[in-house]
Amino acid sequence: MSRVLLIVLDSVGAGEAFDAEKYGDVGADTLGHIINRFSENGNPLSLPNLSRWGLSHITSGLEKVAPEAFYGLMEPASAGKDTTIGHWELMGMILDKPFATFPKGFPPEIVKKLERSTGHTFIGNKTASGTEIIAELGEEHLSSGSLILYTSADSVIQIASHEEKVPLDELYRVCKAARLIGDEYKIGRVIARPFTGDIGSFVRTSNRHDYSYDPPPVSVLTRICDAGLPVVGVGKISDIFNTRGVSETHPTKGNTNGIETTLKLWSDLKEGLLFVNLVDFDMLYGHRNNWEGYGRALEEFDAAIPRIEELTKPGDLVMITADHGNDPTFPGTDHNRENVPILAFLKGTKAMPLGMRKTFADCGATCARHLGVEWKSPGVPFF
Numbered sequence: 001m002s003r004v005l006l007i008v009l010d011s012v013g014a015g016e017a018f019d020a021e022k023y024g025d026v027g028a029d030t031l032g033h034i035i036n037r038f039s040e041n042g043n044p045l046s047l048p049n050l051s052r053w054g055l056s057h058i059t060s061g062l063e064k065v066a067p068e069a070f071y072g073l074m075e076p077a078s079a080g081k082d083t084t085i086g087h088w089e090l091m092g093m094i095l096d097k098p099f100a101t102f103p104k105g106f107p108p109e110i111v112k113k114l115e116r117s118t119g120h121t122f123i124g125n126k127t128a129s130g131t132e133i134i135a136e137l138g139e140e141h142l143s144s145g146s147l148i149l150y151t152s153a154d155s156v157i158q159i160a161s162h163e164e165k166v167p168l169d170e171l172y173r174v175c176k177a178a179r180l181i182g183d184e185y186k187i188g189r190v191i192a193r194p195f196t197g198d199i200g201s202f203v204r205t206s207n208r209h210d211y212s213y214d215p216p217p218v219s220v221l222t223r224i225c226d227a228g229l230p231v232v233g234v235g236k237i238s239d240i241f242n243t244r245g246v247s248e249t250h251p252t253k254g255n256t257n258g259i260e261t262t263l264k265l266w267s268d269l270k271e272g273l274l275f276v277n278l279v280d281f282d283m284l285y286g287h288r289n290n291w292e293g294y295g296r297a298l299e300e301f302d303a304a305i306p307r308i309e310e311l312t313k314p315g316d317l318v319m320i321t322a323d324h325g326n327d328p329t330f331p332g333t334d335h336n337r338e339n340v341p342i343l344a345f346l347k348g349t350k351a352m353p354l355g356m357r358k359t360f361a362d363c364g365a366t367c368a369r370h371l372g373v374e375w376k377s378p379g380v381p382f383f
Contacts, residue, residue: 013325
């Protein structure tokens, strides 16, 4: 029985993509810049396990060590640079048109439709950081009852409310209604962003929930499920694919919980795909230009790799990759158009370079091949 563990380190890009200029991202390099920033400050990052899995051969600033896993880079083929598009491409769904974005906020027609369909009024309606906008408008939200509406450079409707002012079930109902409007305008995600705390000290909670645009009906995930094998999602995987092709889901509360959940599930999994998203890199550090926190999160994940190896049996495939970049040293706080690393560990197999792959879909094609599932295109298996 074959098993695959695929871990997406959300936003851990590895240098500008070939078309970064079209996205205003020339010079972005999430991994390289974080590693170099630590070195410049006299406290080099400690990533010994990722390095021996090949990371030291595909990014700058790490001492090269003999690789023990297959290693390479993957170029984005889809239009756009957000979480949904990146994950979909990993599973063989390449979009030639990006989702709609609203850098100046949503037009009046969308806001009116939101108000009519939800029965709520909204404040904000601009591009903003989630932590900054609740600090700015949280008090007004508590006094007026209006929900906080905002977006980013990504294709997303984000709606925030205080958990003591608006029950979670109501916020989720509002976001489900917003999802229908998002479908009409081809908006990638709607995100419920609950928060708690007192004025001056608001804090977002882990009760976030994503509502994604429906993916195409056929993907590597649906093919795996059709073959009778389980696809187990960890973190926001099920949300990203709107449960399509995900047979079992395990939400998590940050990277630490996500790593422990992954280890438990990998130990128990008999066959199929365990598909993991670790979101803190992007949510807590990339979007907040916190290169130090980002680096420490990389070290935390690196320390878990020996435990993953212990649970990996001969014939198992473990892959580590990303969905886009979010360079915390780069101007702005949004995603970057970057290549992503691919590290593939096959226990007992000699390591080899994978080169520069032309699409993230090679990852999904490799999952299918390893599990004995038919998948014709897009994507070329690594092995």
